[in-house]
Amino acid sequence: MSQSLFIHFLNGPLRGQSLQLPKGELVCGTTARSDITLPLEAGIDEFVLNHTDGNVEFHGPATCWIAGRVTDEHVLPLDLPIDIGGCVFVVSQGSVLTEVFSIPEREGSMVAVPQHGTRRAGFAIGALLFVLVAFGVSISAWLQASPPPVNPEQQVKQWFSHQSYDDLKLTWSADHRVTIQGYYTGQQAIQPLLQRLRHYGIRYQLEAFSEEDLNDTLRYLAIQAGYDNLKISRGNSAGSVNISGAIIADDSWRHFLHALQDVDGLKSWQIESLSLMNTRELLALVKEQKLLGLVSIERHKQLFTITGLLNELQRAALNKGIDILTGGQQGHIVFQNMVPASPSDSVFPSPVVSVGGNKAKPFIELADGRRLQPGAKLDNGYEIVAIDAARGIDLLGDDQLLHYTFSF
Structure with missing residues (x-):
């Protein structure tokens, strides 16, 4: 408007x-x-x-x-x-x-x-x-008195006191120059002040920071770190920002945080990590769709990768379910129409060499002799949620459900 x-x-x-x-x-x-x-x-x-x-x-x-x-x-x-x-x-x-x-x-x-x-x-x-x-008569008495000379500095000070520049400060020097310090919302907000100074012929030095430019800088740094959908907004005070989104504390995120320290005008920041979904809800969704043992679902920042041999109806149902769980913040979903990978040595403490037990109490055996049943938690935080001799193993982690097939 x-x-x-x-x-x-x-x-x-x-x-x-x-x-x-x-x-x-x-x-x-x-x-x-x-x-x-x-x-x-x-x-x-x-x-x-x-x-x-x-x-x-x-x-x-x-x-x-x-x-x-x-x-x-x-x-x-x-x-x-x-x-x-x-x-x-x-x-x-x-x-x-x-x-x-x-x-x-x-x-x-x-x-x-x-x-x-x-x-x-x-x-x-x-x-x-x-x-x-x-007739040689003096006319000075007939002329209207000229208005008092304008004091540019006083005019600007008076005008400035009635404006909404709460986070700006004007510092005047003895030669009537002015230094502008602090913060302003953006170029449109600062122009009336600069325009007034120029019209009065007052020389100025702009040392204040534009919060609009500050936010643009942070968004650029976030994109460079792989976070396209971070929400950046003004914090409780000028020079502070709130940063929220689906954040993973990996090397790229640490690089982003390090870069924030070099941004001129940024005093402080508040981080809020929004988990895209509850992992238990993700497990319940897969079970509801009768897809447990058929898919792997992994998230990297705002990207979901779903791996499994699914038909169109199964894909659509899973896509809709994830959209509901994430409140519409699912980001991008990529379907890989292929069989999920075999167990990785980097996931288990030792390679999986066999599967045993019965349907009620299945287990897997590792190369070091240990046996693991559903409910067991690995040192890396993954939990074994299902073991099926025909389909493979399902592991639940942060915002992801991994399925591995057996290769023996």
Whole structure:
């Protein structure tokens, strides 16, 4: 949703009045097509304000003065006095101005900006001044007092105090330069401040950090580590972030954590590892689908690999079940239409050499003479959940169910 903008008139017949800028063009002046009728300086009949996408552009032959300085910019800044054809106004996001604006003196111009009068009044005063000069009468008493000189630093400080820059700090030097430190949400948020400083001719040094850029940097590092779907959000304070997702504490994750220490502006981070599913629920799902002894299911970060000779109906049912268990956060599923692997020496403490027992109490025998039954836990954390002389062995681990066939 685009933001609403308001125009506040500082002089002329609409002095003190405010109105919400409509979307599209608004014609101001004395022509027949003017949406707002108001007098302008001699030779200027109208100017046009175009409100689109939260920006206001000026179009017309008149000179545009911003905070007393001539500008060639067509996009008008917010919360600065704008002078077009003698009509002085302020554009802001609020329906009420939060500070008092004076009409700035035009730099390098001998033409005074009208405070309350019309064009006809301007001609009358000009004629009277001409007569007074002709008779050698001092006219200084007739001239309206010039507004007090603008103090750019004070103007910026006053404006800044009414803005929502809670995590920014301005430090002023003796030569009226300013250093901007702290944090801001993004480029759109910082632009009104930078624009105001530029219009007042204040030199600045931006040392603050964009939280938007900070999050983009962290997402890039996460992708480099193989984590495409990590959620990164602002923490409890500026410079802190929350990182959540399906995380495995492997070497790539440790490399990612090490890289975080070198990110400028990142003060702290909170990690929340979201297990994609409960391993017992995974086992129950496979049993429910009558697939125990037929498949292996392994997860690496956000990738599930399902290995087994399954038909289309079995695949669809298993896919749907995993989607339910993970709350829609299953990531990517890859089906491998092949028989699961044989037992690996890296999984068992010693190679499997035989299977024995009966259907009620089966066991496997290892090369070192040990016998293992369903329910036995290996040193690496895997649990034997099923042994079938015809199908093989099923092991349950973190977010995975492994099935091994016998090779003897």
